[in-house]
Each structure stands twice: as structure tokens, then as C-alpha cells.
Amino acid sequence: MAAPRIILMYITEISGHHSATLAVENAIKTLNSNAKILNINAFNYTNPISEKVVNQIYMGVIKKIPQIWDYLYDNPSVAKKIEKIKASIHRFNSPKLKNLFDDFKPDAVACSQAFPCGMVADFKKHYRSGLPLVAILTDYVPHSYWLYDTVDYYVAPSQEVAKSLIKKGIPQERIKPLGIPIDPKFKTEVKRNEIRKEFNLAADKFTVLIMGGGQGLGPIKKIVKSLEGINHHIQEIIITGSNKKLYASLKTKIKKYKQSILLLKYSDSIHELMGISDLIITKPGGITTAEVLTKRLPMLIIHPIPGQEESNTDYLTGHNAAIRLDDPQEAGLVIKELLDNPQRLKYLAESARRLSRPDASLDIAKLLLNLAQQKNV
Structure with missing residues (x-):
């Protein structure tokens, strides 16, 4: 059987989101040392300038006017209003994403932040791709920017988050309350x-x-x-x-x-x-x-x-x-x-x-390896 090929994506270099993908990467290697893993900063790959701009804006808002972030965060009306902007950015990034997938040929993709998850979700929709996509939520609230029809599974930090996702319209069978991945x-x-x-x-x-x-x-x-x-x-x-x-x-x-x-x-x-x-x-x-x-x-x-x-x-x-x-x-x-x-x-x-969910990383790794195996059958 061919070695499973998995891409892990985030967009903030020094962050818990990157730590999460590293934890999942190590867990995959523990379970299958032959696995081929690409752990990448999606912004760096598709649009390097974006990361710096987005992070500077975010830190500025958090430090100086946090009430604005409070309004933007998990606000369905805001999420709906910026759908066209997101779609335009995703379309702009699609050719580079297609090159990445054509070159690496992943069997599954997992994202620890909503932006790369949306980028891959829109790619799947545009190209009618069956590539398994897993969203790994790393906070105890599922904000509206995570929601896409083409995400195969949502990894929820807790049962409460799983219930919130169901209320937001995600079918229960697509939700895995496995916890937040951390280093073993x-x-x-x-x-x-x-x-x-x-x-x-x-x-x-x-x-x-x-x-x-x-x-x-x-x-x-x-x-x-x-x-x-x-x-x-x-x-x-x-x-x-x-x-x-x-x-x-x-x-x-x-x-x-x-x-x-x-x-x-x-x-x-x-x-x-x-x-x-x-x-x-x-x-x-x-x-x-x-x-x-x-x-x-x-x-x-x-x-x-x-x-x-x-x-x-x-x-x-x-x-x-x-x-x-x-x-x-x-x-x-x-x-x-x-x-x-x-x-x-x-x-x-x-x-x-x-x-606590001390085995979250291993459980998420098992999910990704199973999806990769099913794709190769």
C-alpha cells in the first residue's frame, strides 16, 4: 500500500494554530512512520504579503480597539457580508493551490485555521474535488467563518462545540468531538x-x-x-x-x-x-x-x-x-x-x-490516516 500523503495548513507562524498542526504531524509520524506530510503556512505559499498584513491588522485591533474584534468575531451577518471578498481571494489563490495539490497529490488535508480551510473548501467546490478535508477547531466556540459544505469532518474541542456546530447547520455525522491537538x-x-x-x-x-x-x-x-x-x-x-x-x-x-x-x-x-x-x-x-x-x-x-x-x-x-x-x-x-x-x-x-483530552492529537491523526486509506482503496 502506498504511503499516505497528508497536507496540514495554518496561516499564523508563531501561534497555537501552528502548534496544533505540528502536534498532529508528530502524531501521524508516531502511527505511520512512512507517511508523507506537508505542514505549510498557506499564506506563505499562496500570498506571502497577506500574512504580514493580516497579522499586523489583527494585533492592532486586539491591542487598541478590541471591541471591534468582539463585533467581527462569530458574527453571522459579518461573515455573510464578506463572502464575496473571501470568494475573490480564494479564486485568486486557486491556481497556486491547484499546483500544490497536483505536485504533492495529497490523500487528505487538515486545517487549523478558518481561512485556509475556506480556501481548500472553495477549491473543492470549484474543481469538484473529492479530496478529504478536515477542519480542526482550536477554540471553544465554532465561529461562522468555519462553515463550508465541502468540509468532510469538523474536529470539535468539546461536546458543547459539537452541539453548537449542529445548531449552525453542520450534520452530526460530520462532527468528531476529539479535542484540541497538543504535543504528547x-x-x-x-x-x-x-x-x-x-x-x-x-x-x-x-x-x-x-x-x-x-x-x-x-x-x-x-x-x-x-x-x-x-x-x-x-x-x-x-x-x-x-x-x-x-x-x-x-x-x-x-x-x-x-x-x-x-x-x-x-x-x-x-x-x-x-x-x-x-x-x-x-x-x-x-x-x-x-x-x-x-x-x-x-x-x-x-x-x-x-x-x-x-x-x-x-x-x-x-x-x-x-x-x-x-x-x-x-x-x-x-x-x-x-x-x-x-x-x-x-x-x-x-x-x-x-x-482534558490528552489523546486528541493521536485521535485526529487516526482520523486523517483512515481518510487517506479510504481514498486509496
């Missing part, structure tokens, strides 16, 4: 004391991991200052990502702080840092959320941005797996209350465990 290393239990020692952290201190995504966004300085106000002696791990100003500012400030603080720009060991932490303060991106749930880590979410973060927060708080705060200056008070009530911490961790 997040399933591995770490040796807490050994890892803490490697990072020069105390073995017996309550440890708070503070993250603001790859961009180091959010009121991190206010959070850290708030934690200075509690009497409990804790230790903090702060990851600033690409936010150079934040890193430089904190590097100076923390010298005067009483709490023990480990300040990092990046880390390839997020799974270990989550594993040695007792609580995380983070942006509720879909991939990060799935990783945190798998590590059974109590979560504190401060001032989520409108759109997917708001929806992810509602999902987590609705299932008692996270606490939401809109005022970063109250972070210290909440952590003090949790330290004084260990049963609440335990309950948050147990709720996270119930929501």
Missing part, C-alpha cells in the same frame, strides 16, 4: 523536585506560572505587583515571549520584590514548567488551555480579550476549571484565598482533568 509531552508526568532544582526553584514553595502568550500580552506587571501584596511566600515563573519592553522592565523591578521570581523570555520546556507549577495565570488561547487542562493545572484568567478568549473563558469558568478576574490588582487576593482554601485548588485541578 504534556501528558508526561514530570519529576517536580528534580525539575525545580534545575531551574533553581525551591522544592516546597507554592509556584505560580505567569504567561501572556507568544507576544507577552496582558497586564503582567500589574499581576506581579499584586502578588507582592500577599503574606504567603510563593515563587513565580514569568514568561514574557517576544515582549522585549516587558522583559526589560520586569528585570529591573523584580530585584526589589520579596517574592522569588524566575524571569524567562522563552522556554522550550513549557510542559515541564506547567508540571512543576501549582497554578497558572495566562491568556486563554485554545492550545494553551488544552495544555493546561492536560496538566490538571488550576487556572486564573485576567481580563480576556473579546472573541475567542472570552468564549474560552466562559467555557472554562462554566466547568469550574478556571477563575476569571477583570482587575489584575486582585490577583494576589485571589491566590491568597486559594492558598487558604486548598480544597478549592484541588477542585479546580479535578475539573481541569475532567475537561
Whole structure:
């Protein structure tokens, strides 16, 4: 039997969406080492300028006028109004997409973002292609920009998302509630004391991991200052990502702080840092959320941005797996209350465990390999 050939597509290079396709790629290779996989940035392939422009606009809106994103996100009327614009862009990209498919000859395609999914869906419709297409949703809300008749399967993060897709008109048989794909290393239990020692952290201190995504966004300085106000002696791990100003500012400030603080720009060991932490303060991106749930880590979410973060927060708080705060200056008070009530911490961790889908990557890989095999029969 010929080796299965699978294309994985995303459009944002440094993002959870790319992490998702990498996780699926690794899972496919685990199940079938002969599989041929092309993991590509669809914008880079079809229109390289688009990625930079779209990302700059998105970050500008999120930082300066998030209420606009709140209006645009999951708004059926907006989605309908821009259908012609999307169709024009897709038609423009179709020749390059056809060249890609003619050259690679994929047996299945999976997309972790709505734009490339729509691009392939419209390609299938235009060329009357039977190429299996899978949409991998990485947030706990199925916005309207995902909806296409020629998507064969929707991978939903949860049963609630599956029900929402059905309400939006997607047949139940085309929905697979398999979870959000994450790197399998997040399933591995770490040796807490050994890892803490490697990072020069105390073995017996309550440890708070503070993250603001790859961009180091959010009121991190206010959070850290708030934690200075509690009497409990804790230790903090702060990851600033690409936010150079934040890193430089904190590097100076923390010298005067009483709490023990480990300040990092990046880390390839997020799974270990989550594993040695007792609580995380983070942006509720879909991939990060799935990783945190798998590590059974109590979560504190401060001032989520409108759109997917708001929806992810509602999902987590609705299932008692996270606490939401809109005022970063109250972070210290909440952590003090949790330290004084260990049963609440335990309950948050147990709720996270119930929501976790640690095998999502493997389950999605199995789906894609089965589709590829059926195409070759």
C-alpha cells in the first residue's frame, strides 16, 4: 500500500494554530512512520504579503480597539457580508493551490485555521474535488467563518462545540468531538523536585506560572505587583515571549520584590514548567488551555480579550476549571484565598482533568490516516 500523503495548513507562524498542526504531524509520524506530510503556512505559499498584513491588522485591533474584534468575531451577518471578498481571494489563490495539490497529490488535508480551510473548501467546490478535508477547531466556540459544505469532518474541542456546530447547520455525522491537538509531552508526568532544582526553584514553595502568550500580552506587571501584596511566600515563573519592553522592565523591578521570581523570555520546556507549577495565570488561547487542562493545572484568567478568549473563558469558568478576574490588582487576593482554601485548588485541578483530552492529537491523526486509506482503496 502506498504511503499516505497528508497536507496540514495554518496561516499564523508563531501561534497555537501552528502548534496544533505540528502536534498532529508528530502524531501521524508516531502511527505511520512512512507517511508523507506537508505542514505549510498557506499564506506563505499562496500570498506571502497577506500574512504580514493580516497579522499586523489583527494585533492592532486586539491591542487598541478590541471591541471591534468582539463585533467581527462569530458574527453571522459579518461573515455573510464578506463572502464575496473571501470568494475573490480564494479564486485568486486557486491556481497556486491547484499546483500544490497536483505536485504533492495529497490523500487528505487538515486545517487549523478558518481561512485556509475556506480556501481548500472553495477549491473543492470549484474543481469538484473529492479530496478529504478536515477542519480542526482550536477554540471553544465554532465561529461562522468555519462553515463550508465541502468540509468532510469538523474536529470539535468539546461536546458543547459539537452541539453548537449542529445548531449552525453542520450534520452530526460530520462532527468528531476529539479535542484540541497538543504535543504528547504534556501528558508526561514530570519529576517536580528534580525539575525545580534545575531551574533553581525551591522544592516546597507554592509556584505560580505567569504567561501572556507568544507576544507577552496582558497586564503582567500589574499581576506581579499584586502578588507582592500577599503574606504567603510563593515563587513565580514569568514568561514574557517576544515582549522585549516587558522583559526589560520586569528585570529591573523584580530585584526589589520579596517574592522569588524566575524571569524567562522563552522556554522550550513549557510542559515541564506547567508540571512543576501549582497554578497558572495566562491568556486563554485554545492550545494553551488544552495544555493546561492536560496538566490538571488550576487556572486564573485576567481580563480576556473579546472573541475567542472570552468564549474560552466562559467555557472554562462554566466547568469550574478556571477563575476569571477583570482587575489584575486582585490577583494576589485571589491566590491568597486559594492558598487558604486548598480544597478549592484541588477542585479546580479535578475539573481541569475532567475537561482534558490528552489523546486528541493521536485521535485526529487516526482520523486523517483512515481518510487517506479510504481514498486509496
